Amino acid sequence: MLQAHSLLWHYLWLAPNVLLLTLAFLIWKNGLQRTFPAFFAFALLNPLCQFALYIADVAPSITAENFWRIDWATLLIAGPLKFAVVAEIFARVFGSYDSLARLGRLLIRGVGIVLALAAALAAAYAAKDSLFEIIAGAHLLEQTIALITTGLLLFIFVFAAYFKLRPARPILGIALGLAISSCTHLAIWALAENAGLSPERRVILDFVGMASSHIAVLAWLYYLIVPRDVATKPVIPLPENNLDLWNRELERLVHQ
Amino acid sequence: MTLAIILVILAALALIFILGITVSRSLQVSEGANLAGKIQPIDVAAFRNLIDPVEDDYLRRRLRPSEFRQVRRERLRAMAAYVQTAGRNAAILIRMGQSALSAADPRTSEAARQLVDNALLLRRNAAFALLRIYVALAWPNSGLAATPILHGYERLNGSAMLLGRLQNPAAPVRISATL
Numbered sequence: 001m002l003q004a005h006s007l008l009w010h011y012l013w014l015a016p017n018v019l020l021l022t023l024a025f026l027i028w029k030n031g032l033q034r035t036f037p038a039f040f041a042f043a044l045l046n047p048l049c050q051f052a053l054y055i056a057d058v059a060p061s062i063t064a065e066n067f068w069r070i071d072w073a074t075l076l077i078a079g080p081l082k083f084a085v086v087a088e089i090f091a092r093v094f095g096s097y098d099s100l101a102r103l104g105r106l107l108i109r110g111v112g113i114v115l116a117l118a119a120a121l122a123a124a125y126a127a128k129d130s131l132f133e134i135i136a137g138a139h140l141l142e143q144t145i146a147l148i149t150t151g152l153l154l155f156i157f158v159f160a161a162y163f164k165l166r167p168a169r170p171i172l173g174i175a176l177g178l179a180i181s182s183c184t185h186l187a188i189w190a191l192a193e194n195a196g197l198s199p200e201r202r203v204i205l206d207f208v209g210m211a212s213s214h215i216a217v218l219a220w221l222y223y224l225i226v227p228r229d230v231a232t233k234p235v236i237p238l239p240e241n242n243l244d245l246w247n248r249e250l251e252r253l254v255h256q
Numbered sequence: 257m258t259l260a261i262i263l264v265i266l267a268a269l270a271l272i273f274i275l276g277i278t279v280s281r282s283l284q285v286s287e288g289a290n291l292a293g294k295i296q297p298i299d300v301a302a303f304r305n306l307i308d309p310v311e312d313d314y315l316r317r318r319l320r321p322s323e324f325r326q327v328r329r330e331r332l333r334a335m336a337a338y339v340q341t342a343g344r345n346a347a348i349l350i351r352m353g354q355s356a357l358s359a360a361d362p363r364t365s366e367a368a369r370q371l372v373d374n375a376l377l378l379r380r381n382a383a384f385a386l387l388r389i390y391v392a393l394a395w396p397n398s399g400l401a402a403t404p405i406l407h408g409y410e411r412l413n414g415s416a417m418l419l420g421r422l423q424n425p426a427a428p429v430r431i432s433a434t435l
Binding site for chain 1: 267274278281347354372379383
């Protein structure tokens with residue numbers, strides 16, 4: 001079952017992209033494309049890129065070299081789209097708070113530069129996994145995109161956690177799904193590029209990658225489409241505290 | 257292979273951390289009602305005294321350098337405790353303010369947004385101030401400006417009062433006493 005071109009392999013390649021296109025339609029239907037334009041573009045274009053790649057993979061008329069050219073083209077579209085989604089997540093989480101927006105922008109630029117340098121170093125020290133430059137280059141580009149996306153998302157989660165900010169449910173879902181996909185793909189491409197695996201083991205990595213994409217799409221569907229349970233978020237009464245406590249502290253200070 | 261292992265470990269840790277944060281955020285929803293009880297009172301007057309540079313100048317004049325450094329370090333540790341408490345209180349107010357952001361009353365939601373913004377500013381300033389305090393602990397003779405913390409705290413107090421007044425008009429002033 002865990003073989004290329006098995007039924008499961010076809011399902012895991014196609015199903016997440018069909019679901020993601022469905023999600024794009026539902027986003028458009030609910031008018032959310034104005035709220036999350038970058039994610040809407042990603043949900044629309046990424047599946048189309050993947051369908052093109054799938055056809056290139058199964059169609060016998062397309063040569064291996066052309067397949068990798070198409071792979072490069074899809075990466076050059078999907079990579080910037082993922083960065084745009086990360087920027088959208090950042091803007092949605094911190095943009096409405098003046099006190100954090102400037103510091104956050106400064107920090108995320110710094111983190112972005114550090115991650116780009118780290119990705120360049122990782123690419124420079126990578127063991128070339130293929131005799132063909134076009135294949136090795138595609139794997140390195142995948143690794144670079146995954147490394148930068150994972151790092152930026154981790155920064156956003158850590159920054160929000162430190163400030164106890166709870167992002168709105170849809171944006172949390174978008175961030176979580178992208179994080180699941182990016183972290184898994186970072187590990188996969190690191191192994192594919194550097195570990196010198198046999199073709200059989202690489203197919204298993206393909207399955208893990210496709211399964212993580214499926215989980216990510218399900219998370220997006222759940223967080224963006226399933227309505228929020230209002231009862232789980234009770235209204236918190238503000239501190240009913242008192243002058244007595246305040247005075248006790250003052251008296252303790254005075255009598256020290 | 258070493259690079260692959262490092263990247264795989266980093267990716268796994270990042271995923272565990274992100275999932276952990278997401279789960280803990282979800283669990284925090286249920287403990288919302290207990291948040292108010294977690295706010296710790298702060299003696300603003302004492303804190304103001306601690307950060308007063310005139311006090312430091314006085315001590316510097318009256319004490320020998322070694323004694324001054326010792327006293328200064330004690331004061332800095334006390335200052336750090338105050339700042340940490342202020343930061344924790346700000347975090348609690350952020351969570352409370354966020355729960356009121358979706359209130360139907362626009363005045364309440366605007367007051368909540370103001371409270372969250374001020375609390376975020378205070379938490380940010382508290383982090384910077386703590387950093388400076390720890391640096392000053394190493395060099396006790398250096399100057400230290402913790403005044404923005406105090407101003408931030410006082411502004412936060414005002415925001416919490418306004419939101420409290422809008423949410424609970426019967427008890428408008430009590431919130432300021434807590435802070």
